[in-house]
Amino acid sequence: EPEVTQTPSHQVTQMGQEVILRCVPISNHLYFYWYRQILGQKVEFLVSFYNNEISEKSEIFDDQFSVERPDGSNFTLKIRSTKLEDSAMYFCASSEQGGRYEQYFGPGTRLTVT
Amino acid sequence: AQTVTQSQPEMSVQEAETVTLSCTYDTSENNYYLFWYKQPPSRQMILVIRQEAYKQQNATENRFSVNFQKAAKSFSLKISDSQLGDTAMYFCASQGGSEKLVFGKGTKLTVNP
Numbered sequence: 222e223p224e225v226t227q228t229p230s231h232q233v234t235q236m237g238q239e240v241i242l243r244c245v246p247i248s249n250h251l252y253f254y255w256y257r258q259i260l261g262q263k264v265e266f267l268v269s270f271y272n273n274e275i276s277e278k279s280e281i282f283d284d285q286f287s288v289e290r291p292d293g294s295n296f297t298l299k300i301r302s303t304k305l306e307d308s309a310m311y312f313c314a315s316s317e318q319g320g321r322y323e324q325y326f327g328p329g330t331r332l333t334v335t
Numbered sequence: 336a337q338t339v340t341q342s343q344p345e346m347s348v349q350e351a352e353t354v355t356l357s358c359t360y361d362t363s364e365n366n367y368y369l370f371w372y373k374q375p376p377s378r379q380m381i382l383v384i385r386q387e388a389y390k391q392q393n394a395t396e397n398r399f400s401v402n403f404q405k406a407a408k409s410f411s412l413k414i415s416d417s418q419l420g421d422t423a424m425y426f427c428a429s430q431g432g433s434e435k436l437v438f439g440k441g442t443k444l445t446v447n448p
Contacts, residue, residue, distance in 0.1 A: 225379065252434065263339075264426060266435035277433050312380070319434050321368050321387070326380040 223247040225327035227313050233333045234303055242298045242330045244313030253296045254314040254324060255288065257281070264312065270296065271319060303334045337362045337429050341439035348417045349447050355402075356412045356442045358427030367431030369403070369410045374424040374441075383425070386410065417446045 226245045234240050246253050255267040268278045270288050287299045296315075300307055310331050314324040338361045348354035360369065371383040386394045386403050393401050398418075402411045414421055427439040 254434070256436070256438075263440050264428075264436075264438040266437070269434050277435060279435070316434075321385075321430065323382050323385070324436060325382075326372075328377075328379040 223325075225313055225315055225325050227311075227327040227330050229330060230328065231331045231333070233335065236305060236334055237302050240300050240303055240332065242300075242311050242313075242332070244296045244298070244315075244327055245294050246296055246313065246315030247317075247325055248294070250315035250317050250325070252276075252316045252319045252322075252324075253288075253290070254316075255298045256312045256314065256326075257309040258312070258329075259306075259309045267298070269319075276319075300332075303332075305334050308332060308334045337364070337367075337431060337437040339427050339429050339437050339439040341427050341442050343442045344440070345443045345445070347445040347447055348414075350417055350419060352417055353413060353415045354417055354444065356414075356425050356427075356444065358410045358412070358439055360408050360410060360427070360429045362408075362429055362431050364431030367429055369401075370428045370430070370436065371399070371401070371410075371412045372426045372428060372438075373421075374426065375420075376423070380426065384412065388431075414444075419446050419448060422446045 253270040258264045269276045310329045312329045313327040316322045316324045367388045369386045372380040374380045384396045398415045424441045428436040
């Protein structure tokens with residue numbers, strides 16, 4: 222069964238550094254999402270992406286964040302200058318269509334900012 | 336704004352028994368969806384069950400069923416005949432007005448042999 226994959230599984234970076242988290246959505250899916258979960262807190266929506274554009278973003282998704290689909294398979298989340306509070310589990314998800322279609326989640330990337 | 340609350344951080348159940356996980360939500364949307372996601376240890380979240388708010392009938396998927404009380408804004412998950420493989424974090428989520436999912440904090444369920 223097709224799965225969403227994410228790399229790396231764990232990323233450690235120093236404060237102020239740029240990081241890129243990578244995701245490979247399910248191949249025929251058209252809608253892509255990033256969520257994050259700070260340890261002990263809720264899973265929070267960051268951004269949704271469709272047709273090479275951001276369709277919705279949360280207040281968390283400020284100018285330090287960007288997303289890109291650089292080719293036909295990858296979907297990336299870039300954090301330009303990481304802060305300690307960016308330490309979290311980052312989940313990528315994809316869905317075949319938007320709206321109420323099931324979102325399939327990847328296993329997550331644990332980002333640790335020191 | 337949507338909010339989802341799961342008041343049980345942890346629960347345990349004996350194998351083959353039945354367990355109910357609680358979830359309450361709040362939304363101003365008239366048309367919305369509710370979900371239960373399961374996240375086994377070190378694995379990705381997978382959808383367990385989905386309920387459309389305009390449907391009165393409670394959703395069921397094999398051993399999993401929901402008790403959807405729209406007026407009370409309650410959406411509990413019942414797992415019957417619990418199995419060891421049901422051990423996981425369970426997240427309740429809502430979706431309304433946009434594509435984003437709004438999650439609760441999760442309930443860690445342990446099924447004991």
